[in-house]
Amino acid sequence: MSRLSHQNVELAQEIISRYPIKKSALIPLLHLAQEQDGYVADDAMAHIAELCDVTPAEVVGTCSFYEMFKRHPTGTYLVNVCTNISCMLLGGEELLRHVEDTLGVRHGGTTDDGAFTVEDYECIAACTEAPCLQVNYRYFPRITHDEFDELVADLRAGKRTDIPPHGTLGRVRQHIPAAKLAGVVPPDQVDGAPVWLANSEGEAANG
């Protein structure tokens, strides 16, 4: 239900400044909103619309296209079980059944305690490591049913500090120090070849 916090607005401004056109920052900002609230709240989308000079309808148009953006709260841990072809061949569907049974929810659902949401997911680029699942987008390759049960126990016991709550993706962000920035220019304000190319072409022409 919330707009971006003061701190996140600052981060948002920094992200926006990296793109020649503000709207390009939509997806990173939606991630930021999801990191803040665990899901993308309507108010956050309206706030992002203001920051990027677009309408809220355009923000929701983009947001709703992408699988990872949740418009309602999910579990703290999102368990994505891959059932695509490579994983299916090596027990992906059985793994999904096991996850569902263990957690007591069908895929698409969230456990009553709000800890886990299970998804029947598409290929996550770990095909040679089948069957595979992700918890909050951290990989668990070749995971056995027993290992999964242990993982659940660890997560419930708060032992997996390496897995941040749902919404946080990369815990390291890119930061470009102002002095090192080459410079971001809107495309319609660029009127010639970049300097190194122009210089070298000049040389070529002279030489």
Added chain:
Amino acid sequence: MAEGYITHAPGYVLNDGPKIVTSRFVHDDSFTLTRSRATGGYQGLEACLAKSPAEVHDEVREAVLLGRGGAGFPAGTKWGFCPEGVWPRYLVVNGDESEPGTYKDRLLMELDPHQLIEGCLIACYALGLSQCFLYVRGEMALAQERIATALNDAYDAGLVGKNILGTDFSVDVVLHWGAGAYIVGEETALIESLEGNRGMPRLKPPFFPAAIGLYGKPTIVNNVETLSNVPWIISNGAEAYKRHGSESSPGTRMFAVSGHVKRPGVYEVEHGVTTFRDLIYGDNHCQGIRDGHQLKMFIPGGGSAPWFFEEHLDLPLEARPVGAAGSMLGSGAIVIMDDSTDAVQACLRVVRFFARESCGKCTPCREGTTWEEQILRRIYDGHGRPGDIDMLLDVADNISPGPYPVAADESQGLEAVPFPPKQTTICPLGPSSVAPIVSAIRRFRPEFEARIPVRTTIPVSAGQR
């Protein structure tokens, strides 16, 4: 952990043979700037800055570096398509890796981000690209962290950003996260997504991204693996690169072999020379089908590729012969299915993927892929109707009209239909859904028929079911 695997590089198998893009994977700190610099990292960039942009471009052109994202178009040639005198130009790195079976770009991003950044810088230098966007698939948190760290370190070290290594070459490399949509791997959809839009492909021709791309400006879109080859090429020269692989497909290439093999994994092998048989059965590679089973079929190039069989094992890992035989090498994703595999189930699972991932722009793909899935689902569930198989083929034909690319079947006297398919859609996603359908039904029609109940009496009314 089986022999050949490396703990910190899940799935990667260190085989014998030349290493161009995975050479640092043996180090457990391969992703750090320190390790990168200690093992020749950014030497390609230094070498490049000593040359003129045109010379650098020529070197890449000379190397015949084929795109590794799927279409296999030579990068050097594509780079030459930017219209003259139109500025700015951009570089967009395709790190959206989502094709079923594909697993290589993630390893390159997680384990050697500096190599990729270096490749990007060289491309920018050569073509005068004023900004680079590194589009990483949303679901890859670790890759994002590693690239973010690498970029922060590289900026600090003056390797990226303003006046790189003290020269007049300045370019920003911006890390951009995706958010979960396979179609965004398609280059025009990638550009739409980067513009903050829904990732729906643009119609091309008339305009390819190199001419009209990001913000309507010339844009080079290259795959992560493609660009990861570039530093080596500049450091060692095109001649050295061409000493590996075949004449038309030089260098090495990463393949992910998954499914029913003894040692599934990601392998860097010689491009165009190694055969499927080497890769699947070779001791240095996957070591054959798992015990007690026989090969039933395999997908040679990701979920979008028509299926291959036993008789295709001796084809080299090279685009042209694979295409002529009715499939594609695609994104280097080989999925091995043994005789325990249910062809209907495998077909359904791949089709379901395309139905779920259709962007929804084209009517035939939006409506057709879901319909295909529904028909297959009811066949698989035992509720198929007589005529469903032909109807399925007909629905598929309305997405991709005419004979669909498929392997030959000598037992039925059927010839191969070469790649690519025709399409009633904007991009190949919709037509890709037809690949498993045509492949599976042509070869295993009896398996489909066996699942369709033969009705001898009039069924009880549907309401009573």
Added chain:
Amino acid sequence: MTDTADTAEGIAITVNGQAVEARTGELLIDACERNGVYIPRFCYHPRMTPVGMCRMCLVEVDTGRGAALQPSCMLTCAPDMVVETESDLTKKAQDGVLEFLLINHPLDCPICDKGGECPLQDQTMAYGPGESRFVEEKRHYEKPIPINDNVYLDRERCILCDRCTRFAKEVAGDPLIHFQGRGNGTEVNTFPDEPFASYFSGNTVQICPVGALTAKPYRFKARPWDLEEVESTATIDSVGSRIVIQSSRNKVLRYLGVDSDAVNWGWLGDRERFSFEALNSELRLTEPLIASGEGHRVTTWSAALGAAADAIAKTPASRVAAIGGARLTNEAQYVWAKLLKDVIGTDHVDAQLGDGLPADLVLGLPRATIADACRPGGTIVLCGPDPKESLGALYLRLRHAVIEDGATLIELTPRSTGLSALAAHTLHPRPGELGALARALVAGTTDDVAGVSGAAIGAAHQAIAAGGPVTVLLGRASAAESAAVVAEAAAALSNIDDVGFLSTLTRGNVHGALDMGLAPGLLPGRQRLGAGIPRGWTSVPSETGLDSTGILTAAVAGEVDALILLGADPLRDFPDRHLAEQAFDAVDTVVAVDTLPTDSVAAADIVLAAAATTEVAGTFTNLEGRLSALAQKVTPPGTARPDWIIAAELALALGGDLAIQSLDDVWTELAAMSPVHAAIDPAAAAERDGVLVTGTIDYTPVEQGELPAKDAYALRLVSVRAMYDQGSSLAASPSSAGLHREPVLALHAADFEKLGVSAGDEVSVTSARGGVTLAVQSDPGVPRGSAVMVSHLGGPDPYDLIDTTTLVTEVLVERA
């Protein structure tokens, strides 16, 4: 998109075995259609960027590399293309697309508004498969949801063609409806709880190829096959958009936009589109009325006309005056002009209500068309009201010109407008100083002028000095600033090389009224009063009369005995309401000819019920001077009569004879007496693009005079209008009645501190004329020192403050 005819270099292509000539840059789908081969389509719309989504227009095309299916809406014709629109492959592909579209489309044609005029239904009949092979559940959504006050969306029927969404973003610039979800789950929708608040939303209903979008004013009202239709012109504003009027059982049920290249490109503003509702309003005047006690009673026509004639007959001509006429057709305007100026003999006649411009300014400056203004690469100087609020269809054309065709927009407006975001240069002069700013702009001054920085003026000057055609959109942006201020600016701007002026007087057929002489000092046909007695007339007034301000002022002074209102409502629409009220009190007899019970009608002694648009035939003259046809589709309610017949009968009652028995007679007379109409064939007005009336009159600029020194504590008032207000015709249209905003006083934030107020405070605003109390709001689009109010919103109104006898109205703002 834009007409390619002028680059008509032929390209030879083959379509279905026939050699056909395509134009350079022409899309295949258009080239085929122009040559009689219709390719089915859903997403393609000739006025929007093609997207190639629906895939219905696939045809087999061979460009030399073998035949392949290609979307003809995305393919530009190239020499020697060989196209098959009927081949088996083409047919199979099109059948396939139709089948795909139908699998999730509900088969509720019998109850669908679109049934009978639905491209999906038609094409299914023409091309589609016989029977459905789809046995699964269709997609389900909640049934029609309102996406704004006038438009409903039924997502189950939607075929995702991107027309409405593209229109919203590309044409209207209001991307408030959008695709959401992905793949098979894609839908069109608004942001949660945010309506599709667009002045142009009705266009989406018109262009929806199925019944997914429906308009409340039309829903379930009729079936297409019950409708009769005729092409006509919208009269609610001066753009004169071309429309189709559809009716059933003598009732107008719908207006649709018609694609006129010259005017509205098929688009309509919602106010235009839904304005027909006022015609069917229960409030309509249906019988003549006569004042009796506190109110009116119904009377007979002969009694009403007799009473009016008596009142006029007993009054010297110089004490008879008439205000209004912009609602009338050209023909009715002519007949009234003849009655007033020839039979009665008064020149105190003015179609404008003190919020317009002097007639000789409008008719005297070199005129430009909409196409001139919108020409690719041209320069537009906006020196008038906000087109988005006042002239919706023109706004869409201007938007397109700037965004798609590279026109440069310079704004010289008292506050920001709906086009400001697109303007290359936005200059907001202090009220009263527009002329000085215009002079500085033309001269290229680098000093600050009128509160605008020299740098900004200099930059805008560069754009003008760069050469190329310039079109000035000239009108009254603010009713609180005298017309003389605009005239002063116009005189300066007329010095620009290659300049043309497009009038943006907004009221209905006001330009027709000027052409027909409903202005002091003018006769029909853009002739001055001094030009002698026109052919067919017996006399003309001997002296130039008064304009509306003059008439009302004279009335207050006891110099007007009979006031005739031709569809005018001075009590509401004259910017100085105080003056209008006093004038009404002073006049002996007020005769109102009108269609709706306005405030002025309520105060009139004699009310003559008039037929409204769609109830009379004739012609209309738009802001370009373009003559186009008005069709009669239904009959007037009760005994309401056409305005021209009322004039003719009043003439008879006065003992005169206008010698006009029919509309043809008007044209015969006009052709004989009007130099600008002589060469015009009235039949040409019936063409879609109508016909331009050209020719200007001599015009001598007058100086505006000295501006009073600015009171340090006062702000200068700006009075603007909004698309939706409480005007009488909107109030009588149920769909639009509730759409107006709340009145506020808008100020630049920098003025807040000086005044000691903060946003949301109630403030009192006082002028020499009166005072109002309302909330104050900060608005970055308002320059410092100005105070902006919107008139006609039904509450506190700037018209209660304006003094029309001064150049600007100053107000004091204090916390209430």
